[in-house]
Structures are given as C-alpha cells and as structure tokens.
Amino acid sequence: MKNQDFTIQFTVDQTPSSVLEAINNVRGWWSENIKGDTDQLHSIFDYHYQDVHEATFQIMELSEQKVRWHVLKNRFKFLEDQHEWQDSDIIFDIQAKNGGTLITFTHKELTPAYSCYDLCKDAWTHYIQGSLKQLITTGTGEPTPKEDATIQKEPEPVSSSTNIDIHHRLRIDAPIETVYKALTTVTGLKGWWTPSVISEREDPQTGDFIQFSFGSKQENEIRIQVATLHHYDLVKWNVIDAHPGWADTSIRFELEANIKGTMLNFSHTHWKEMSDEFASCNYVWALFLKSLKQLCETGKGRPFPDFDK
Structure with a gap:
C-alpha cells in the first residue's frame, strides 16, 4: 500500500x-x-x-x-x-x-x-x-518572531536544598507554537486555567498585568505581571497580588522542542515555607498542567472549576 x-x-x-x-x-x-x-x-x-x-x-x-x-x-x-x-x-x-x-x-x-x-x-x-x-x-499572519541576538534567555534559577519550589515536567504532544499560544493569550489561558481572565489585550506583553479569578471570593484572585516572554521557549510571571502563600513568588514555563511535540518544565518558586497551602498548590498545579496538555492535544482543556473532575 x-x-x-x-x-x-x-x-x-x-x-x-x-x-x-x-x-x-x-x-x-x-x-x-x-x-x-x-x-x-x-x-x-x-x-x-x-x-x-x-x-x-x-x-x-x-x-x-x-x-x-x-x-x-x-x-x-x-x-x-x-x-x-x-x-x-x-x-x-x-x-x-x-x-x-x-x-x-x-x-x-x-x-x-x-x-x-x-x-x-x-x-x-x-x-x-x-x-x-x-x-x-x-493581512496578518502569526509567524515565528525574529530572533533578537541582544535578548538573552533568562537562565533557570539554580535549585538548592534551601529553596521551597514546585516543579513539574511533562510532555505535551503538540507543537511548541501551540503550547506557547496557550500560555500567552487570554483565549489560551481561559482554555486551561480559569475562564475569568482580565487583561488589556488578547496577547499580554512583557510588563503587562493579568488578573485571574477562581470563584467569587476576593481571596481567590491572583494578579501577575508578565516578566519574560522568549519565543517560543520561556514564559515567566511574577505574582503581584494574591493570597499570602503566593506573595512574591514567580511562575515559570520553559518549553523544549521534542520529537513528539513539546517538553514543558514548570516551576513555581520562592515560597516562604513548606505549608499545607504549598502541598495543596503542588497537587492543583499538576491538575491544571494536565488541563493545559489536554487543551493543546485535543483542543479542549479542563479549566476551573472542572479541573479536578
């Protein structure tokens, strides 16, 4: 045949x-x-x-x-x-x-x-x-942006026994462009994390703020600032306003092209203590990253409130 x-x-x-x-x-x-x-x-x-x-x-x-x-x-x-x-x-x-x-x-x-x-x-x-x-x-496509040799990719933080960080690594069977778009557009973020996303533009740029809500209570709101965008391999956010455990933490998505699609290295760093909230957040991040994987591979994720069903 x-x-x-x-x-x-x-x-x-x-x-x-x-x-x-x-x-x-x-x-x-x-x-x-x-x-x-x-x-x-x-x-x-x-x-x-x-x-x-x-x-x-x-x-x-x-x-x-x-x-x-x-x-x-x-x-x-x-x-x-x-x-x-x-x-x-x-x-x-x-x-x-x-x-x-x-x-x-x-x-x-x-x-x-x-x-x-x-x-x-x-x-x-x-x-x-x-x-x-x-x-x-x-009249406008979405090509891979021109590489700027003057912009260096921010190195991954060095881990040590004293750091209190969350780390996850997973393979997503989808092109790196698809995963990057899911992390850097309001539509993408709504598709795997929460449908309540507020940003001044559809594709927030470095320095922009994004607000996420998880339910009706104010303590379930998270406000981040986009710290780094490096096409198509790094997205970093700094948490500006959230419940106490998340204060002054950073969230990092590092992407690597893989024969099957994309390897995602995720980290949520600079936690103050190994608390119950830290342990719960570690588990919840795993569920949301699974939702991200499903969105990129099938076109449908499981954002809040369905992420744990």
Whole structure:
C-alpha cells in the first residue's frame, strides 16, 4: 500500500493572485527569521528555528496555479536520521473556485513512516491552516518572531536544598507554537486555567498585568505581571497580588522542542515555607498542567472549576 503525502486543503474568498502573494510572503506566515528571496523563481532561502530546525529550500515552480519548493538540506536537532525532509517537495496548488480560491498544501514524502511525522503534521497545520490562511484573509499572519541576538534567555534559577519550589515536567504532544499560544493569550489561558481572565489585550506583553479569578471570593484572585516572554521557549510571571502563600513568588514555563511535540518544565518558586497551602498548590498545579496538555492535544482543556473532575 502506497503511503500518502501529507496534505491540507482550505478555501478563501480572495483571488489566486492574492493567495500567491501571501504564500510568497513566507516571513509573514512562517518565520521572520527566513534569509533569502522567497518570491523569485529558482531563488534559494534558508529557514531556522533556534538550533532545533534548519532547512534550505529552492523555489522550483512559481505561478498563480502552483508554487513548489524543493528541500536542498534539512536538520532536526532531535533526530538521529537527518535524511527526513531531504530532497522532498513542498507544494501549494492554487485553484480558482466559486469566486474564491482553493489552496491545497502538500508535503511530498511526509508520511507516518517519518519519525517527525506527528510533530511536522501538527506544525504544518498550525502554520498553513492557521497562520497562512489568516494572512490571506486578514493581512496578518502569526509567524515565528525574529530572533533578537541582544535578548538573552533568562537562565533557570539554580535549585538548592534551601529553596521551597514546585516543579513539574511533562510532555505535551503538540507543537511548541501551540503550547506557547496557550500560555500567552487570554483565549489560551481561559482554555486551561480559569475562564475569568482580565487583561488589556488578547496577547499580554512583557510588563503587562493579568488578573485571574477562581470563584467569587476576593481571596481567590491572583494578579501577575508578565516578566519574560522568549519565543517560543520561556514564559515567566511574577505574582503581584494574591493570597499570602503566593506573595512574591514567580511562575515559570520553559518549553523544549521534542520529537513528539513539546517538553514543558514548570516551576513555581520562592515560597516562604513548606505549608499545607504549598502541598495543596503542588497537587492543583499538576491538575491544571494536565488541563493545559489536554487543551493543546485535543483542543479542549479542563479549566476551573472542572479541573479536578
């Protein structure tokens, strides 16, 4: 039985020429770290995400009917077999239909036989069905932001026998982009932690404040400040106002790309004492992190008040 290539289809109201323009704007929907021309026939461009994934493509076909990239070289940090993706083709078929356009994306030879299949399938779905479609229909996509060499990722605090911290580590079978979005948008946070989230914007930035409520009592409110956002691998909050046990603590989500998706290292640090509240919070965080995992993997989490059911 012949393995089928990975394919995604979607339709938009825009014209084929508008679709082609968006596809060629690879920095607008995939990554702002692209180097090289992406809108010229036979041009070569490079893609990278940190040191996790690097690839080089050549544009072999370019028209209002079809765009085809050929993978010249590829490397995944977490794979031993670096032949995956090598010499494969990435194709965008563009077809005028019913006054709009049908887009068929195909990654040739990307089949379940690949070790990276699940991760690559989910990542392509995120960028094609999500970011590219959004760029075509609204003019704004959600590419990986440009890496700033002047901004250094904050190192993880050194643990010692005197620290009173909560730590959890879990694998989430979803792309790192999906997990990061669940941690950094109001919609995402409502989907796994609590539906009562107040922020001045949908995607709070460094320095912004977010308020979370867990029930009607004021002592169940938590106000945090976003201390660090490092795409796509670190989110850190400082607790500004909460019940006494949480005062002056920090909450950290560190993400690592994994062959199955994402490894999450979670910590809630700087507790004052090993109290009953600390023990209860440790358990409750485990349940909420399970809710986060379910949201990212299935599209539906178990936020408050259903997290322990």
